[in-house]
Amino acid sequence: MHYTIGNLGHLSVITAFVTSLLSSFAYWKATSLKDVEQKNSWLLNGRFAFYMHAMAVVGIVASLFIIIYQHYFEYHYAYSHSSLHLPGQYMLSCFWEGQEGSFLLWMFWHVVIGLFLIKTQKMWEAPTMVVFTLVQAFLASMILGIVIPGIELKLGSSPFILLRDALSDPIFQLQPDFVPKDGNGLNALLQNYWMVIHPPTLFLGFALALPPFAFCMAGLWQKKYTEWIKPALPWTLLGGGILGLGILMGGYWAYETLNFGGYWNWDPVENAVYVPWLILVASIHTMITYKNSGAALKVSIILVIAVFVLLLYSTFLTRSGILGDASVHSFTDLGLSGQLLVYLLFFTLVAILLSIVRWKEIPSTEKEVSTYSREFWIFLGATTLCMMGFQVLLPTSIPVYNKIITLFGGSSNLAPPANQIEFYSKFQLWFGVAVAFISGTGQFFWWKKIDKEKLKSELLTPVLITFLVFALIIAIAKIYSIPYLILTLAGIYLIISNVKVMLSLLKINPRLSGGAIAHIGVGLMLIGVLFSAGYSKVVSLNNTGMLISKDLPTDFNRDNLLLFINEPRSMAGYDIEYKGERIEPRHKSGYVNKNDIELTLDPFKVIAKKDIIFNGEKLFQAKDTFEIYPENTFYEIELRKEGKLAASLFPRVQINPAMGGFLASPDIKRKLSRDLYTHVSLPMNREEEPEWSAIEERKVKENENFYISAKYEASLESIQRITEIEGVQLSAQDVAVQAKVKVQGEHEAYYAEPIFLIKDKSQVGRLPSEINDLGVKITLLNIHPETNEFLLGITTRQKDWVVIKALEKPLINVLWIGTLILMIGFSIAMVRRFRDYASE
Amino acid sequence: MKKSYLLAIAVIAVAIVIIISTAGDASTYVNFDEAYQLASTGSSTQVHVVGQLPKDAAGHPIGIEKSEDNLSFSFILVDDKNKEQKVFYNEPMPPDFTRSEKVVVIGSYQNDTFLAKKILLKCPSKYQEQKLNAGV
Numbered sequence: 001m002h003y004t005i006g007n008l009g010h011l012s013v014i015t016a017f018v019t020s021l022l023s024s025f026a027y028w029k030a031t032s033l034k035d036v037e038q039k040n041s042w043l044l045n046g047r048f049a050f051y052m053h054a055m056a057v058v059g060i061v062a063s064l065f066i067i068i069y070q071h072y073f074e075y076h077y078a079y080s081h082s083s084l085h086l087p088g089q090y091m092l093s094c095f096w097e098g099q100e101g102s103f104l105l106w107m108f109w110h111v112v113i114g115l116f117l118i119k120t121q122k123m124w125e126a127p128t129m130v131v132f133t134l135v136q137a138f139l140a141s142m143i144l145g146i147v148i149p150g151i152e153l154k155l156g157s158s159p160f161i162l163l164r165d166a167l168s169d170p171i172f173q174l175q176p177d178f179v180p181k182d183g184n185g186l187n188a189l190l191q192n193y194w195m196v197i198h199p200p201t202l203f204l205g206f207a208l209a210l211p212p213f214a215f216c217m218a219g220l221w222q223k224k225y226t227e228w229i230k231p232a233l234p235w236t237l238l239g240g241g242i243l244g245l246g247i248l249m250g251g252y253w254a255y256e257t258l259n260f261g262g263y264w265n266w267d268p269v270e271n272a273v274y275v276p277w278l279i280l281v282a283s284i285h286t287m288i289t290y291k292n293s294g295a296a297l298k299v300s301i302i303l304v305i306a307v308f309v310l311l312l313y314s315t316f317l318t319r320s321g322i323l324g325d326a327s328v329h330s331f332t333d334l335g336l337s338g339q340l341l342v343y344l345l346f347f348t349l350v351a352i353l354l355s356i357v358r359w360k361e362i363p364s365t366e367k368e369v370s371t372y373s374r375e376f377w378i379f380l381g382a383t384t385l386c387m388m389g390f391q392v393l394l395p396t397s398i399p400v401y402n403k404i405i406t407l408f409g410g411s412s413n414l415a416p417p418a419n420q421i422e423f424y425s426k427f428q429l430w431f432g433v434a435v436a437f438i439s440g441t442g443q444f445f446w447w448k449k450i451d452k453e454k455l456k457s458e459l460l461t462p463v464l465i466t467f468l469v470f471a472l473i474i475a476i477a478k479i480y481s482i483p484y485l486i487l488t489l490a491g492i493y494l495i496i497s498n499v500k501v502m503l504s505l506l507k508i509n510p511r512l513s514g515g516a517i518a519h520i521g522v523g524l525m526l527i528g529v530l531f532s533a534g535y536s537k538v539v540s541l542n543n544t545g546m547l548i549s550k551d552l553p554t555d556f557n558r559d560n561l562l563l564f565i566n567e568p569r570s571m572a573g574y575d576i577e578y579k580g581e582r583i584e585p586r587h588k589s590g591y592v593n594k595n596d597i598e599l600t601l602d603p604f605k606v607i608a609k610k611d612i613i614f615n616g617e618k619l620f621q622a623k624d625t626f627e628i629y630p631e632n633t634f635y636e637i638e639l640r641k642e643g644k645l646a647a648s649l650f651p652r653v654q655i656n657p658a659m660g661g662f663l664a665s666p667d668i669k670r671k672l673s674r675d676l677y678t679h680v681s682l683p684m685n686r687e688e689e690p691e692w693s694a695i696e697e698r699k700v701k702e703n704e705n706f707y708i709s710a711k712y713e714a715s716l717e718s719i720q721r722i723t724e725i726e727g728v729q730l731s732a733q734d735v736a737v738q739a740k741v742k743v744q745g746e747h748e749a750y751y752a753e754p755i756f757l758i759k760d761k762s763q764v765g766r767l768p769s770e771i772n773d774l775g776v777k778i779t780l781l782n783i784h785p786e787t788n789e790f791l792l793g794i795t796t797r798q799k800d801w802v803v804i805k806a807l808e809k810p811l812i813n814v815l816w817i818g819t820l821i822l823m824i825g826f827s828i829a830m831v832r833r834f835r836d837y838a839s840e
Numbered sequence: 841m842k843k844s845y846l847l848a849i850a851v852i853a854v855a856i857v858i859i860i861s862t863a864g865d866a867s868t869y870v871n872f873d874e875a876y877q878l879a880s881t882g883s884s885t886q887v888h889v890v891g892q893l894p895k896d897a898a899g900h901p902i903g904i905e906k907s908e909d910n911l912s913f914s915f916i917l918v919d920d921k922n923k924e925q926k927v928f929y930n931e932p933m934p935p936d937f938t939r940s941e942k943v944v945v946i947g948s949y950q951n952d953t954f955l956a957k958k959i960l961l962k963c964p965s966k967y968q969e970q971k972l973n974a975g976v
Contacts, residue, residue, distance in 0.1 A: 371843070383851060391858045398866060415867040418886030418946050418957065423865050427858070560932060562909050662936060682910055682932035803910055803932050 518825025
């Protein structure tokens with residue numbers, strides 16, 4: 001038992017909690033006191049306490065990491081999230097698989113940002129750090145894991161809890177010091193490089209929403225109503241970029257790993273971060289408006305507060321267990337829902353109250369905005385973004401309404417929309433159109449004042465080019481749906497008009513081009529989403545026209561395709577053929593046929609039956625022992641076009657108890673214009689005993705040809721006496737004979753080697769031999785020495801099969817390219833605003 | 841009229857449309873009888889029905905029929921009013937289907953069969969387990 005490290009960790013958590021409160025108090029004193037000397041001494045105290053806090057957080061992270069890395073399975077966290085076989089790079093993922101670890105990650109980023117603020121923001125340090133340290137206190141309380149005596153109130157869930165305290169397994173009563181030899185392991189679904197970088201990126205995005213909120217609060221508190229925008233803006237831009245990147249990384253991971261056929265599912269957990277991101281982007285726009293014209297200050301304050309509150313709300317939704325039935329991937333309830341609610345309400349109420357108290361004093365402009373001003377268009381855009389968020393937030397909160405109604409004694413049977421994708425898309429599409437037209441036009445007002453006539457001449461070229469490109473695209477892509485046509489037009493217009501703006505900006509000052517570039521990215525993303533989602537098409541369509549059931553009048557197109565091993569079918573212009581089950585070796589890249597390996601007692605190790613060659617490269621020699629990932633099976637699917645190999649796909653099925661048993665991941669054949677996305681919908685159940693046909697007897701001589709199932713040519717190649725059989729003790733008078741039957745399959749020849757055995761002169765034993773790929777089992781039933789004939793028993797079963805689904809995703813690469821360009825735009829804009837701020 | 845008022849009116853109008861359509865498109869949790877009544881009035885709205893799989897003495901679910909080619913299947917579901925209903929699903933049977941404790945079907949009636957467009961399975965979660973299950 002390693003108690004020290006856990007105690008150290010727990011002590012660090014308590015220290016982090018206490019120091020954040022101390023620091024908060026000191027910074028509050030430093031803000032509110034008038035006397036400069038006192039102010040400075042409190043400032044030093046606050047800073048010192050925050051440094052202590054930072055060290056404590058690093059201490060928690062280090063302790064937890066040591067527990068995971070050293071495999072201390074006496075700790076619940078290591079036991080339930082890690083195992084001995086886990087590859088090193090995924091140890092990091094264990095860290096944030098659990099809720100406690102993800103709170104820790106969030107705290108860690110706040111510490112990094114807080115230290116940075118202390119270094120750079122002398123004027124704002126004290127009031128902003130009050131907000132920072134209060135947030136940290138709330139977060140630290142989530143992992144505190146202490147029970148307040150007297151009222152028996154449990155505060156937080158500690159990551160340093162011992163296994164015996166977390167589980168009530170009877171073994172702990174017999175043996176309190178019991179330590180399991182291995183852990184439960186990291187959910188294999190998360191053993192993916194995207195899952196190593198997606199959570200830290202997303203939480204960095206979460207953390208980056210704090211500085212703008214802190215500056216805004218500090219501004220209201222200190223009556224610096226206008227000054228806070230300048231330091232807050234670059235952080236907001238950075239946050240917008242990072243949070244957007246984190247969300248898209250999650251989408252990309254889902255596309256590669258899950259099997260719902262896309263990158264976005266409108267699941268409540270996804271919506272919960274999408275909404276704050278939209279509002280954050282809206283707040284960037286209003287803050288820029290304020291900097292340029294002095295308008296939209298109040299709106300900026302409301303939006304900046306809304307972003308932070310929405311992030312807290314999203315944390316509450318995903319971690320309180322309230323989504324329960326509504327979402328596939330929200331965290332389970334750790335009993336923190338009350339604490340999370342307090343966290344949410346505290347900051348919501350403080351922010352709202354502070355705004356109300358100060359509202360009258362906030363300067364605002366009363367002048368009417370002109371339609372030909374940039375303020376008007378930006379404001380319109382920001383409003384559209386907010387409505388876009390509102391439309392998603394409203395139905396996502398349905399479980400919350402049910403809860404509230406039940407709380408007041410009512411009953412509600414409201415469920416989320418049955419078809420979420422269709423429901424959200426039909427609205428978001430039109431918002432997308434509005435955003436594209438507004439930001440396409442708005443860009444022309446961006447950098448100079450313009451009147452009606454000037455605007456017409458500016459717009460002429462881009463509009464003409466837009467229609468030209470539009471005509472070209474519909475001629476090629478054959479779009480007939482009117483909403484899709486309009487969205488395509490809007491997307492092209494957004495791209496073309498911003499390219500024009502970008503080109504002229506590049507001549508003047510490339511540093512200003514961030515906005516134009518980001519908008520080009522958005523345009524590309526809209527087009528990419530439209531085609532990849534709107535024109536995603538099931539290509540494994542299997543229109544048998546057959547009635548599925550007598551009760552149902554309609555006949556169905558079937559979206560799935562049943563493939564028998566080595567029997568080609570045609571699909572989407574390809575010949576498609578299932579080649580069999582493969583596994584993946586641990587230290588070499590490639591796939592190994594399951595027929596070519598022998599299992600050992602250790603599920604992670606297998607022995608090669610023969611030389612294993614993959615794509616012309618010899619991976620292993622016969623008799624080599626090598627390591628594998630036992631939970632993964634890959635189904636090799638070959639695609640051929642006009643007889644030539646077009647692709648080998650290896651969709652995966654993972655045995656994953658945490659995800660309900662089984663999980664299928666696609667293999668994606670990527671082409672420039674479209675992706676072909678294939679996943680297994682149903683694998684064969686190997687545990688079910690197959691049904692064998694009645695034994696067919698056949699009397700053959702050596703080298704005589706015969707047919708099995710009228711399909712496979714076979715011959716008895718040789719017969720010989722053997723002296724050793726694995727698992728059977730042979731004595732001198734026992735007789736064992738092994739036949740070698742060659743069976744010609746579709747692609748290769750297989751050998752069955754059944755054994756006939758006479759033991760102790762009277763006992764007859766027959767060891768059949770199965771050819772897995774053909775579904776054929778051959779038994780040597782009898783030997784007739786007088787005629788030199790051998791009696792073979794042949795039985796067959798249904799051949800191995802797999803059911804797959806394949807989708808085509810056109811232009812999905814345009815979405816990924818658009819994402820990249822959006823990020824470049826964000827970076828350019830952010831660098832510009834940080835420089836702006838630093839230059840003063 | 842000032843432009844800002846026009847904008848405010850437009851925003852409120854869009855918000856109302858959104859609220860009404862959310863209320864209209866939101867599905868409901870019902871039992872089979874209510875779902876049947878809905879369908880017999882000619883409505884094709886998709887509803888959520890929560891139910892359990894009937895099990896035999898040994899705890900194996902009964903009434904599951906797979907199509908010959910494995911591409912679709914049907915099963916019996918018992919709702920919370922204890923009504924048994926045959927449900928048809930035009931997708932292969934999920935491997936963990938028989939292990940699930942609770943099944944949520946989303947779909948509607950077609951004649952006397954409930955046609956599920958989507959099914960959600962609630963399986964015993966690993967978090968609820970109190971026993972050690974590895975390396976003992």
